[in-house]
Amino acid sequence: MKLLVCISKAPDTTSRIAFTDGDKRFDESGVQFIVNPYDEWYALVRAIELVEAHGGSVTTITVGDTTCDPIIRKALAIGASDAVRIDANPTDSSQVARLIANYANDKSYDIIFAGKESIDNNSSAVPAMIAECMDLPYVAFATSIDVDGDVSTLNCESTGGTNNVTVHGAFVLSATKGMAEQKIPNMRGIMSARTKPLTVVEDSGVTAPTEVSKFTLPPAKGDCVMVDADNAADLVRLLREEAKII
Amino acid sequence: MSVLVYIQTQDGTATKAGLEVASFAKNMNVGDVTALVSGTLSGDGGLGSVGVSKVLHFSEAVTDNAQLSKLTQAAAKNAAASTIVFSGNNDGNAIAPRVAIALNVGYVSGVTCLPEGKTFTRNVFSGKATAAVNVLSDVRVISITPNSFGIKPDAVDASVETFSADIGAQRVVINGFTPTSNDGSVPLPEAERVVSAGRGLKGPENWGIVEDLARALGATTACSRPVGDMGWRPHHEHVGQTGLTIRPDLYIACGISGAIQHLAGVNQSKVIVVINTDPEAPFFKAADYGIVGDVFEVLPKLTEAIKAL
Numbered sequence: 001m002k003l004l005v006c007i008s009k010a011p012d013t014t015s016r017i018a019f020t021d022g023d024k025r026f027d028e029s030g031v032q033f034i035v036n037p038y039d040e041w042y043a044l045v046r047a048i049e050l051v052e053a054h055g056g057s058v059t060t061i062t063v064g065d066t067t068c069d070p071i072i073r074k075a076l077a078i079g080a081s082d083a084v085r086i087d088a089n090p091t092d093s094s095q096v097a098r099l100i101a102n103y104a105n106d107k108s109y110d111i112i113f114a115g116k117e118s119i120d121n122n123s124s125a126v127p128a129m130i131a132e133c134m135d136l137p138y139v140a141f142a143t144s145i146d147v148d149g150d151v152s153t154l155n156c157e158s159t160g161g162t163n164n165v166t167v168h169g170a171f172v173l174s175a176t177k178g179m180a181e182q183k184i185p186n187m188r189g190i191m192s193a194r195t196k197p198l199t200v201v202e203d204s205g206v207t208a209p210t211e212v213s214k215f216t217l218p219p220a221k222g223d224c225v226m227v228d229a230d231n232a233a234d235l236v237r238l239l240r241e242e243a244k245i246i
Numbered sequence: 247m248s249v250l251v252y253i254q255t256q257d258g259t260a261t262k263a264g265l266e267v268a269s270f271a272k273n274m275n276v277g278d279v280t281a282l283v284s285g286t287l288s289g290d291g292g293l294g295s296v297g298v299s300k301v302l303h304f305s306e307a308v309t310d311n312a313q314l315s316k317l318t319q320a321a322a323k324n325a326a327a328s329t330i331v332f333s334g335n336n337d338g339n340a341i342a343p344r345v346a347i348a349l350n351v352g353y354v355s356g357v358t359c360l361p362e363g364k365t366f367t368r369n370v371f372s373g374k375a376t377a378a379v380n381v382l383s384d385v386r387v388i389s390i391t392p393n394s395f396g397i398k399p400d401a402v403d404a405s406v407e408t409f410s411a412d413i414g415a416q417r418v419v420i421n422g423f424t425p426t427s428n429d430g431s432v433p434l435p436e437a438e439r440v441v442s443a444g445r446g447l448k449g450p451e452n453w454g455i456v457e458d459l460a461r462a463l464g465a466t467t468a469c470s471r472p473v474g475d476m477g478w479r480p481h482h483e484h485v486g487q488t489g490l491t492i493r494p495d496l497y498i499a500c501g502i503s504g505a506i507q508h509l510a511g512v513n514q515s516k517v518i519v520v521i522n523t524d525p526e527a528p529f530f531k532a533a534d535y536g537i538v539g540d541v542f543e544v545l546p547k548l549t550e551a552i553k554a555l
Contacts, residue, residue, distance in 0.1 A: 013487060013506055017374045026371075037488055093355075094347060119372050119487060119510070123355045128311065128343035137417040138311050140340035153421075157482065159254065159263070159335045160433045161425040163309075167418050177474075177481055177488055209352035213365060214378045224520070224530050229539025233551035235519065238535060240555065243517045245496045246439075246463065 001056035038115025042175035076193035077185035092208035097129030143178030247277035250327035258288030272297030294404030315344035320411035334389035352381035372510035439465035446501015450478035504529020
């Protein structure tokens with residue numbers, strides 16, 4: 001099987017969030033980047049497991065500049081066969097999706113994987129958009145996948161429950177918790193990742209229909225009001241009279 | 247100018263998330279609100295109560311997001327909609343981006359408040375910042391973070407019209423559906439009150455005190471990642487960076503230390519209460535109210551005090 005996994009770089013969870021360029025852009029200086037956890041732990045690892053079981057290849061695809069290369073090498077170390085980087089600096093989910101779809105359109109991938117969202121933009125939009133661009137079925141928020149020839153069976157989180165679904169032929173999925181367990185690259189993986197192919201593709205030029213006019217940090221949280229453990233009922237009073245929440 | 251809203255129903259009536267979406271659309275105040283419903287609908291599905299003036303009813307229940315995308319496009323054309331609004335739940339998040347691509351227009355997901363002109367506000371960096379997003383196209387598709395706006399009654403007479411459209415073939419077939427909870431509580435992403443517990447509960451057999459408090463409050467239960475990973479609770483209850491992101495009015499964290507990954511999933515809650523034996527637990531820094539104490543003693547007291555209200 002021929003699988004494509006979309007991975008993006010994301011700031012490490014403990015990163016300081018700050019903005020630059022008139023608060024229009026994320027300040028990347030001093031930030032440690034990781035593979036977006038949903039892309040790595042769930043999408044990539046499951047794709048590698050499927051190829052280990054059924055044979056084939058896992059290609060990763062990333063939209064971004066050379067600062068993405070370390071996380072791409074990490075994905076190769078975990079077990080991807082090769083990688084593609086589209087050399088662009090997108091500002092909108094639809095740009096990312098159209099660039100990936102433009103690349104993937106004539107490559108006959110069996111399944112295109114992505115994480116359910118990135119931990120920086122949190123849009124949960126790119127996989128659905130790729131599916132629409134390529135007129136493919138989309139299985140969202142998948143927690144498991146089994147493949148038997150041309151037929152894939154998945155569990156996916158719908159509103160208020162889990163659907164068990166079947167899809168024939170090529171499709172796009174977004175992966176969430178349950179799909180696979182985190183996989184730590186071993187030394188052999190890390191060494192071989194250095195020589196695996198990373199193809200850089202030119203920006204095919206797609207405009208963004210939205211723009212961020214300003215990023216804002218939330219106001220500082222006020223002090224926590226402490227209530228004595230022996231007087232728990234006082235908390236209920238505060239929630240009713242002060243916070244007016246119950 | 248009009249606004250089209252995609253509404254999910256249960257037993258023929260708009261869901262809580264659906265009513266919130268309709269209410270948001272009405273309060274955008276940019277024109278009539280038209281609702282699109284597929285499947286069973288009784289009367290106007292309760293949509294007139296939140297300001298929907300017309301309901302387009304597609305009688306067949308549609309589940310494939312590619313088909314729902316086509317259906318929404320047809321309804322948007324019918325209603326001459328300049329804004330198309332979805333709930334930012336799992337279902338809405340699977341359809342809305344498709345519609346934006348098909349119409350070649352801007353998409354803003356996870357909107358948290360009414361827009362100013364064409365500028366929408368959404369949370370980014372897992373709740374650690376907000377972004378003001380301008381939509382450059384004439385038409386826009388948005389999704390609303392569940393429980394961020396609420397339901398504001400605004401009764402009008404809603405007309406119901408049977409609607410048909412060519413939506414293509416179904417390609418994703420549902421074999422079965424397993425509800426996450428059978429106790430009738432509100433799904434976590436839509437819950438206004440959440441009682442969540444972590445390793446401080448010491449074992450799955452001790453969850454009774456958490457459930458008692460949740461029941462007394464009319465809250466939904468949640469848990470931290472280790473608790474989900476150890477199988478003490480089903481993993482769909484896991485809130486945090488790799489689980490669900492929620493935005494309840496009230497979040498009560500019991501025996502959860504408050505690792506940054508957990509905070510990423512709950513820091514948009516309006517009021518956070520933390521109960522922990524360790525006064526140095528990082529969660530207290532993100533809390534509005536705190537109790538340093540043993541959950542096994544504090545929770546039953548809280549439950550009693552709430553029942554006494």
